[in-house]
Amino acid sequence: MRILITGSNGLLGQKIINQLSDSDIVFLATSLGENRNSKCKNTYYQALDITNRNEINECVNKFKPSHIINTAAVTNVDFCEDNIELCEKVNVEAVKLLFEISKSNNIQFIQLSTDFVFDGENGPYSETDVPNPLSIYAKSKYASEQLLVNDEYTNWSILRTIIVYGEGEALSRSNIVLWAKSALSENKPLTIVDDQFRSPTWADDLAWACIQTAKINEIGIFHISGPTVFSIYDLVCEIADFYGSDKNLIQPIKSKTLNQKAARPPKTGFVIDKAKNRLGYSPKTLKESLKYLN
Numbered sequence: 252m253r254i255l256i257t258g259s260n261g262l263l264g265q266k267i268i269n270q271l272s273d274s275d276i277v278f279l280a281t282s283l284g285e286n287r288n289s290k291c292k293n294t295y296y297q298a299l300d301i302t303n304r305n306e307i308n309e310c311v312n313k314f315k316p317s318h319i320i321n322t323a324a325v326t327n328v329d330f331c332e333d334n335i336e337l338c339e340k341v342n343v344e345a346v347k348l349l350f351e352i353s354k355s356n357n358i359q360f361i362q363l364s365t366d367f368v369f370d371g372e373n374g375p376y377s378e379t380d381v382p383n384p385l386s387i388y389a390k391s392k393y394a395s396e397q398l399l400v401n402d403e404y405t406n407w408s409i410l411r412t413i414i415v416y417g418e419g420e421a422l423s424r425s426n427i428v429l430w431a432k433s434a435l436s437e438n439k440p441l442t443i444v445d446d447q448f449r450s451p452t453w454a455d456d457l458a459w460a461c462i463q464t465a466k467i468n469e470i471g472i473f474h475i476s477g478p479t480v481f482s483i484y485d486l487v488c489e490i491a492d493f494y495g496s497d498k499n500l501i502q503p504i505k506s507k508t509l510n511q512k513a514a515r516p517p518k519t520g521f522v523i524d525k526a527k528n529r530l531g532y533s534p535k536t537l538k539e540s541l542k543y544l545n
Contacts (some may be wrong), residue, residue, distance in 0.1 A: 254278045254465055255316035257301050257349070258323030261420040262426065263363065267317035267320060268295075276462075279314045282323070287421040303344040307352055307485020318465040319353055320361045321346065323399045324392070327424065328367070331388035332512040333336070342391035347398055354404040359388070361464055366413040366476070368393045368488045369397035374448065375480060378411075378472045378525055386513035396472075408464050412521060414474040417454030418544060427451070432544065445503035447485035448518040450476040453540040455534075463530050473526045478534050480520035486537070493541045 254271065258264040259280035264517040268291045273445045279293050281299035288296075297314075299305050301323055311319075324342050325331060327512065346362060353360035365388035366374075368382035384393045399407045416428035417543045434441055452475065481489065484503045493499045506515065526532035 252276050252318070253314065253316045254318045254353065254462075255311070255314055255350075257278050257319070257321045258282055259291065259296070260284070260421070260423075261322055262417055262422055262454050263322045263415055263457055263461070265290075265419040266417065266454045267322070268448065268459055270455075270458050273453055279310075281310065281315070282491070285538050289420060290296050294301050298393060299348050300371065300395070302340050303351060304348050304352075307348055307408060311352055311358070314320055316358055318359045318361065319366070320347060320363075320461050320465065321326060321349055322363050324363065326388070328386055328388045328513040328515070329511055331367045331391065332386065338387055338391050342388070343394045343398070346395040350398055350402070350404075350407070353406070354402070355408060359465060359470075360407045360467060361461060362395060362407065362409050363461075364396055364409050364411040365413060366519035366521065367516060367520055368411065369394065369516055371518050374516070374518040375450070375520030376474070377522040378474055385516060390512060398435060400526050405470060407474045408470055410460060410464065410475050411472065412452050412457050412519070413453050414451040415457055417450055417540075419454075427483070427486070428490060428541075428544070431490045435491050435494065435500060438497065438500060440500050440502065441487060442504045443484045444506045445482050445485045446506050446517060447483050447515055448480050448520060449486070449488060450485065450520040451537060452476045455540070455543075456534040460526065460530055460532050463532070466528070469529055473530065474521035474523050475526055475532065476521040476523060476534070478523070478536060480518070481519065481537075490541070491536055493538060
């Protein structure tokens, strides 16, 4: 078993690498630029541009992976509205390249996706529910899913997830849990939407699911998230409660007052029975995972 990970400098990528480092599985971490994970030896890292077919081919031919886990993506939803070409290039065209090369080499391809493929009118969602993406970002992720779903090659898995949180090194983006924890510790007032509902996912749990999918060669679509649906406001209140912060700092607001460029689904959340039954997935609750944050 030989696993190639893309986007290894991101939060999920780092968590996958950290877990693989404690196993006997051979892996190669790849991302743009230099390795930013001190727990990943540079001998197990290679800079890789997944939008470059020649670079991917060279990497695959040299490393000869049995599995590719693609965690790389442009995920800033509002940024994608203004940068459609870049969003399409990374979230769709690069996936097509990686999938074609996986197909040519009989590699299991594991693609990460999002709850945003749904419109949020009927959450929580199961894997059989019909997507209806609202934003440029969501449409790009759904388009990448369709590349796999509509192909005759079936050695693939799609893992959809929701609000991934946790700690990493030199991350290019924070996440709502770390942001709220930090702001509350500094007694900063927060205005948080109370009309968007999600199931936040601990990055370590999602990383475990990615590796487990590869280990047992599961194929198909899986919903991987935390076990509880919160409003974003209630989520931040839970964080305040856990760390003993002042909840009076947190004021609820409605989504429409933010004037966000990209449309968000009002309520997602996942039914995770399939992942529990087929993968043995058992996610930690928010409170259980917060114990592990510094």
